[in-house]
Amino acid sequence: MSQADLASQHCTPRKGKEHALDGVQIETLLARLPGWRVAAEGKAIVKDFKFADFHHTLGFINAVGFMANQEDHHPDLEAGYGHCQVLWSTHDVGGLSLNDFICAARVEALLAR
Numbered sequence: 001m002s003q004a005d006l007a008s009q010h011c012t013p014r015k016g017k018e019h020a021l022d023g024v025q026i027e028t029l030l031a032r033l034p035g036w037r038v039a040a041e042g043k044a045i046v047k048d049f050k051f052a053d054f055h056h057t058l059g060f061i062n063a064v065g066f067m068a069n070q071e072d073h074h075p076d077l078e079a080g081y082g083h084c085q086v087l088w089s090t091h092d093v094g095g096l097s098l099n100d101f102i103c104a105a106r107v108e109a110l111l112a113r
């Protein structure tokens with residue numbers, strides 16, 4: 001599945017351990033997402049984004065927030081003047097689900113031009 005295929009999917013409610021991805025699935029999906037890495041002992045994926053200034057950073061945060069509300073899947077965001085770290089994890093699963101990778105690909109799509 002390409003990054004575009006991933007980004008074209010929508011999140012669905014995923015609750016329970018049966019939706020947790022295994023290590024092979026995580027590595028396969030991560031290979032489609034340059035710059036993303038596993039964090040929190042395999043329970044999350046993160047990427048650090050850089051921007052020219054605060055306005056661009058805030059624009060990114062708003063775009064990510066809008067998409068996250070549409071998908072009903074919500075990231076942890078840490079930001080400063082010219083940077084934002086995006087972390088995806090599925091709380092209802094206690095780790096990584098396909099929703100996290102769909103949303104990571106959708107973040108990439110927001111920045112594509």
Ligand SMILES: C[C@H](O)[C@H](O)[C@H]1CNC2=NC(N)=NC(=O)C2=N1
Pocket residue numbers: 013072073074075088089090091092093
């Ligand atoms: C009912 C609703 O779909 C759930 O509460 C969603 C909301 N957003 C969520 N976001 C994240 N990151 N993980 C979740 O498990 C989650 N669950």
